[in-house]
Amino acid sequence: GENVEQHPSTLSVQEGDSAVIKCTYSDSASNYFPWYKQELGKRPQLIIDIRSNVGEKKDQRIAVTLNKTAKHFSLHITETQPEDSAVYFCAASTSNAGNMLTFGGGTRLMVKP
């Protein structure tokens, strides 16, 4: 089955700096890669996703890049703000697996004001 590795497990940045979180996956058939943000005590919520026919996607201060050959994808947050502090999860799925997501272990991002 699919295996998703996520790094780093914790990340501390100064407000205004950029943050990058990286994930690798094992199943070359995976074609959908979402990123979820989970604030303390809250549910995971989708912030951005990318499909395997696209190499990069942006939404304001966040962007995701995908390298299918290397089987890795990354989340980039620019101009970080204290409210970006949360745990971020990457995930991967294949369309023939019934939308089943395999999640990475999570990255705790701390943005220091």
Next chain:
Amino acid sequence: DAGVIQSPRHEVTEMGQEVTLRCKPISGHNSLFWYRQTMMRGLELLIYFNNNVPIDDSGMPEDRFSAKMPNASFSTLKIQPSEPRDSAVYFCASSQRQGRDEQFFGPGTRLTVL
């Protein structure tokens, strides 16, 4: 739409008791997922259903756990008997099977087994 609804939001019980967690997916969603989240093990998929049918239950930790989906708008996760190591936050999520993969999570049930 109210989103995915879970109940109860918090449950405290004693070891050996039966626990039933409930989930109502978003109307029109055909896939339903049960997850368990702990600090040690992260977010684990326990079981998922497509069109009310269990597809993959390989994540269910042991026979004490069971899940049902009697209809498209309701699912339960039962633990019998419960143990302290079952303490965790249990999330239910749903998604549309055709055309979209995004999973929408419910607010979770925080279970504490004493």
